[in-house]
Amino acid sequence: MLSIRDLVTSYGNIEALRGISLDAAEGEVTCLLGPNGAGKTTTLFTIAGILTAKSGAVVLNGEDMTRLRAAEVVSRGIALVPENRLVFPRMDVEDNLRAGAYSRRASAAEIAADVADMYRRFPRLEERKDQLAGTLSGGEQQMLAIARGLMARPRILLMDEPSIGLAPMIVAEIFDIIRELNREGVTILLVEQNARMALDVAHKFYLIEGGRITFSGSPGEIEQDEVIQRAYLGSRQG
Amino acid sequence: MSDFWFEFVEITQTIGDGLFFGATYALIGIGFTLIFGAMGKLNMTYAAASLAGAYAGLAAFAFVDAPAPVVFLISALASGVLGFVAYLTCFRFIPINNHLAALMASIGGLFFIDEMVVHATDGSPLTFPALFDDVMFDVGPYGVRGDLLFVLAMCVAGTLALLYVLYRTRLGLATRAVSQQDVAAQLCGIDVHRTNATTFVLAGLLGGIAGAMTASAVGVLSPLITVPLTVKGLIVTVIGGLGSIPGAIAAGLLVGGFENFFLYFRGVNERDMYVLLLLFIFLVFRPQGIFGSGADRD
Numbered sequence: 001m002l003s004i005r006d007l008v009t010s011y012g013n014i015e016a017l018r019g020i021s022l023d024a025a026e027g028e029v030t031c032l033l034g035p036n037g038a039g040k041t042t043t044l045f046t047i048a049g050i051l052t053a054k055s056g057a058v059v060l061n062g063e064d065m066t067r068l069r070a071a072e073v074v075s076r077g078i079a080l081v082p083e084n085r086l087v088f089p090r091m092d093v094e095d096n097l098r099a100g101a102y103s104r105r106a107s108a109a110e111i112a113a114d115v116a117d118m119y120r121r122f123p124r125l126e127e128r129k130d131q132l133a134g135t136l137s138g139g140e141q142q143m144l145a146i147a148r149g150l151m152a153r154p155r156i157l158l159m160d161e162p163s164i165g166l167a168p169m170i171v172a173e174i175f176d177i178i179r180e181l182n183r184e185g186v187t188i189l190l191v192e193q194n195a196r197m198a199l200d201v202a203h204k205f206y207l208i209e210g211g212r213i214t215f216s217g218s219p220g221e222i223e224q225d226e227v228i229q230r231a232y233l234g235s236r237q238g
Numbered sequence: 239m240s241d242f243w244f245e246f247v248e249i250t251q252t253i254g255d256g257l258f259f260g261a262t263y264a265l266i267g268i269g270f271t272l273i274f275g276a277m278g279k280l281n282m283t284y285a286a287a288s289l290a291g292a293y294a295g296l297a298a299f300a301f302v303d304a305p306a307p308v309v310f311l312i313s314a315l316a317s318g319v320l321g322f323v324a325y326l327t328c329f330r331f332i333p334i335n336n337h338l339a340a341l342m343a344s345i346g347g348l349f350f351i352d353e354m355v356v357h358a359t360d361g362s363p364l365t366f367p368a369l370f371d372d373v374m375f376d377v378g379p380y381g382v383r384g385d386l387l388f389v390l391a392m393c394v395a396g397t398l399a400l401l402y403v404l405y406r407t408r409l410g411l412a413t414r415a416v417s418q419q420d421v422a423a424q425l426c427g428i429d430v431h432r433t434n435a436t437t438f439v440l441a442g443l444l445g446g447i448a449g450a451m452t453a454s455a456v457g458v459l460s461p462l463i464t465v466p467l468t469v470k471g472l473i474v475t476v477i478g479g480l481g482s483i484p485g486a487i488a489a490g491l492l493v494g495g496f497e498n499f500f501l502y503f504r505g506v507n508e509r510d511m512y513v514l515l516l517l518f519i520f521l522v523f524r525p526q527g528i529f530g531s532g533a534d535r536d
Contacts, residue, residue, distance in 0.1 A: 050424060102415075152426070
């Protein structure tokens with residue numbers, strides 16, 4: 001479904017991605033693991049069009065998305081739930097959700113129906129629908145960010161560290177949501193530092209170190225402890 | 239007793255007129271604050287472009303004898319176009335983090351527009367049309383000038399229209415999204431450049447109304463108004479709290495009333511000095527402004 005080939009992205013002279021290739025299959029949770037600074041967020045930002053690749057390709061269902069700008073990428077079916085949520089703090093919950101549907105040019109009735117759908121899925125958001133997003137708890141903001149991403153009706157949902165900065169109980173809740181979304185058929189590319197939780201939901205995983213994919217496989221295929229250790233600490237420079 | 243009463247009526251009348259005129263300051267303040275909210279930058283061309291818009295309206299008045307409503311409409315439209323030009327020349331292509339470059343470019347824009355006006359008019363004041371300037375309402379001991387009432391009504395209408403766009407339309411949703419979290423806005427499919435350009439045009443339209451109303455209340459349009467109006471606009475923006483629209487409204491009225499109060503007691507030459515003193519007091523004791531929370535920008 002989503003296919004990344006030899007992606008190279010740099011900040012000035014520093015190459016953050018040195019040729020990444022990975023595939024995310026339809027209906028699966030694909031997981032990208034790796035230590036800090038390995039290039040996980042850069043990968044997602046390049047796919048989403050916030051950053052522009054120096055070379056390589058991003059292809060979704062045969063359509064080349066490499067040079068598209070962020071606004072065009074999301075309207076073609078790739079939505080990113082960014083690290084640290086990045087909700088619109090001085091907008092209420094409902095406007096945050098509406099903003100998520102901006103790319104669709106849908107009618108007000110259609111958007112209202114999808115907002116209602118999100119409230120069914122995340123009842124806590126409905127309780128807080130008139131509250132400013134900046135006043136929500138971290139877990140609620142993460143739910144809002146996920147719901148906002150879903151409002152774009154993406155073909156694939158990219159999630160950047162959805163568990164970061166959340167209490168363990170809330171983390172478990174967020175991973176339940178990911179599992180639930182996947183059961184309903186949402187394709188997910190998940191970036192995580194919490195490797196143990198991530199491997200639990202993933203169908204396939206990639207390990208990224210120093211801007212390169214150093215390992216890939218299915219959970220259970222290999223010693224999980226080794227993957228987890230490398231995801232946190234990295235190994236030798238790949 | 240009756241002397242005191244007479245004086246009281248005089249003072250409150252003057253302050254009241256100031257509040258009415260302050261509505262134009264509020265509009266200019268809203269324009270500055272809108273752009274600051276969107277980009278975190280000051281568009282120094284703003285007041286000059288607003289008055290240049292009024293000059294465009296005046297041209298229609300001078301050459302084809304257009305009626306006052308048409309003059310006001312052309313003022314707003316021309317100022318909206320100038321807003322777009324200011325965005326393209328001073329903001330669009332300057333790296334987003336280079337605040338000083340954008341500030342200097344827009345100060346350059348301010349003087350460029352001002353010079354153009356001076357050359358086109360030889361720097362002499364020109365009569366600007368007003369509506370209802372022959373109407374006077376008596377409210378108890380007070381007189382309400384019809385033209386000032388119209389100025390206030392136009393400013394209120396402009397502000398309401400802006401709030402409608404910001405809070406009830408797709409365009410407004412995009413504008414607010416970009417101003418609060420520009421990365422997330424892009425991820426929602428919002429084009430940041432296009433949205434910022436729209437914000438400049440919206441602010442420009444509002445500025446054109448403010449420029450025309452200022453000229454209409456004063457009765458003349460002169461390049462000499464440019465710098466004082468820029469300064470007043472910035473004072474209103476700071477006193478209201480950078481990025482706060484309700485703050486700009488309150489501060490505009492406050493500055494308008496305040497300046498007439500000192501006009502009454504200290505005369506026109508000292509008036510602006512006290513307004514600057516008001517700014518100073520705010521900067522020391524409430525630097526976040528009337529409605530700013532201090533940590534409002536994220």
